[in-house]
Amino acid sequence: MIVRTLADCEQSERKIVTQTWDSTRMLLKDDNMGFSFHITTIYADSETHIHYQNHLESVYCISGEGEIETLADGKVYPISPGTLYILDRHDEHLLRGFSEMKMACVFNPPLNGKEVHNEDGVYPLEAEAIA
Template sequence: MIVRNLEEARQSDRLVKSENGNWDSTRLLLANDNGGFSFHITRIYEGTETHIHYKHHYEAVFCMEGEGEVETLADGKIWPIKPGDIYILDQHDEHLLRASKTMHLACVFTPPITGTEVHREDGSYAPADD
């Protein structure tokens, strides 16, 4: 069994911060935990917009706190996101994530990430085998 505490993890190298200051992500379950997925608590900071395109991963995102919106770039559709909402990137959807109030999100990735990833210029994380 694995038991971890969010606040303790935030005091370790499990807390990864974006270079541009838009978000931070505490990686609670990673590839080397051998669970078949990874689990993170991510904060998207108020007033920011982040370009994301997970070409090599699927992600489910549950909003626990805050408000914002997701815009899919393929069709320009915008979905408001508030506490209790989940969105699933089941088509590797390229999107913009905007926070109007700092968002606290629970995120699940498959395949699992290693924990050190940050978004590449195209909005993706590297493939699992890189």
């Protein structure tokens, strides 16, 4: 059994911080569960370009407000507590935080833990990841 607390993970190398978000990676590839689980904070008044070409992601909004815009069709979906969005088609999108948002995220395949978006909004495959 694996038991971790968010508070402990936030005080470790499992927390990755960027200009528009921070992500605490509570469950990673080396845990051998077949997926990774993260608690991510999207900063207020931010916009992040994301295009997970190598991963599928499911995101549940715990708190805060924002929106997601899919770039293929320009559709905009509001995000508020209780909203789940699923990027089942490697959807290229813009994620906007109007207020600070807390999100629970699941990735398949699982992340190693150090990934950040490249210039195209992509997380690299493990073979490309910088350790």
